[in-house]
Amino acid sequence: MTRLASADSVRDSASFDDARGAGLPPAAAQRVSNQVGRAFRGTYGAKTGLRSLVRGLAAPMLASGTLPETVIQAFQKIVLEHPARVVGDPRNVVTGVLQSDMLMEVIRDCVSAVDQQ
Numbered sequence: 001m002t003r004l005a006s007a008d009s010v011r012d013s014a015s016f017d018d019a020r021g022a023g024l025p026p027a028a029a030q031r032v033s034n035q036v037g038r039a040f041r042g043t044y045g046a047k048t049g050l051r052s053l054v055r056g057l058a059a060p061m062l063a064s065g066t067l068p069e070t071v072i073q074a075f076q077k078i079v080l081e082h083p084a085r086v087v088g089d090p091r092n093v094v095t096g097v098l099q100s101d102m103l104m105e106v107i108r109d110c111v112s113a114v115d116q117q
Contacts, residue, residue, distance in 0.1 A: 024074050028057050032078050039103055040084035047106055054110040059117075068115045075107045 024032075035053050038046035054075055061071045079085065079100055089100050 024057060024061065029074075029078060032057070032075060033082060036079050036082050036103060037084050040082065040090075040099055047103075050103065050106055051110050054107055055114050058111045058114045062111075062115055068111055072108055072111045075111070076104045079103045079107070 032050075032053060035046060035050045039050055058071050058075075061074075062068060082100075085100050089098050091098055092102065
């Protein structure tokens with residue numbers, strides 16, 4: 001059975017190259033992109049999944065000597081260049097904060113938590 005690429009899985013290869021440069025393998029960058037797409041769609045548990053994924057991927061990157069800011073930038077670039085954000089970046093109904101800003105804050109918090117361990 002052939003699976004067609006969805007808009008969420010079609011990504012700019014430049015962002016994957018940048019993520020790889022920070023120590024993030026292409027398959028891992030694709031997983032993060034898929035999880036970010038789920039979060040933009042509002043899928044139940046997507047932010048929790050993103051937290052787990054970022055923590056799991058950030059740990060070896062930081063252990064290899066990559067600076068925390070470089071790790072954060074690699075993940076945030078995936079959020080900022082995600083096709084779902086380009087189409088529409090919804091605001092939180094209560095706080096008015098953009099979804100992309102909330103996701104980038106989740107990433108910053110997770111990388112910081114891993115770096116402090």
